[in-house]
Amino acid sequence: MPPPLLELQSSQRHYCAITVGEDAVVSAYRLSEDRTRSIVGAILSRGVAATFSTISSLSKILWRSEPSPPKKSRPKPQSFAKTSPLTCLKDSPRKGERLTLSPSGTLAAITDSLGRILLLDTHALVAVRLWKGYRDASCLFVEMLLNKDKASSGSMHIEYTKSDYCLCLAIHAPRKGIIEVWKMRTGSRLLTIPCPKGSRILQPSARLSTSSFSPSYSPLEVYLFNGDSGQLSVLNRHIG
Numbered sequence: 001m002p003p004p005l006l007e008l009q010s011s012q013r014h015y016c017a018i019t020v021g022e023d024a025v026v027s028a029y030r031l032s033e034d035r036t037r038s039i040v041g042a043i044l045s046r047g048v049a050a051t052f053s054t055i056s057s058l059s060k061i062l063w064r065s066e067p068s069p070p071k072k073s074r075p076k077p078q079s080f081a082k083t084s085p086l087t088c089l090k091d092s093p094r095k096g097e098r099l100t101l102s103p104s105g106t107l108a109a110i111t112d113s114l115g116r117i118l119l120l121d122t123h124a125l126v127a128v129r130l131w132k133g134y135r136d137a138s139c140l141f142v143e144m145l146l147n148k149d150k151a152s153s154g155s156m157h158i159e160y161t162k163s164d165y166c167l168c169l170a171i172h173a174p175r176k177g178i179i180e181v182w183k184m185r186t187g188s189r190l191l192t193i194p195c196p197k198g199s200r201i202l203q204p205s206a207r208l209s210t211s212s213f214s215p216s217y218s219p220l221e222v223y224l225f226n227g228d229s230g231q232l233s234v235l236n237r238h239i240g
Contacts, residue, residue, distance in 0.1 A: 020096025
């Protein structure tokens, strides 16, 4: 992330951690790490510490000094050990449950214990949308096909590009028995798909392509798993 608006702006970037849990629905922390530190500096800092420890041990053996009382060991600082809070949303007894990131990482869908779904802009750290009445819901981002002209053409070999798709959010509401697909960020509901009890929405960690030689764009897909029949099907990419 770039520096916050109230800080001196520069080309430097920092990492931001977004968490959900019982203490806050959502929290954001700035993670500190000196990424400009050279490899030589890291080797010297560790080597000097190890050398000093070795010299200290040898001096104790040579001079046979009286053993000093044992000291309590302190935890060594790790990478990203220093954090500073940026913002948080506390609304007891509301608790954050799940967090799903968009492919670019700029949006996060967060479900809570009161059946709400919060759409968070991870760069500005502001909520851009809120859904209510979705208890026990799960969310996944999906790319849906918008270009109807290509889809309705008679050509058998259609090459789609990224501009032919739009980013959407698939919401599985098991208590309602439906899957809804909403256009990001503030678009309307595009699809409502009924699903049987015991169904789940799944997403592979890598995008699946029909052919490694095909120049066509491989969209982000979501699969519907029927827990009763064991059938796995892909959600419809085409809108309308």
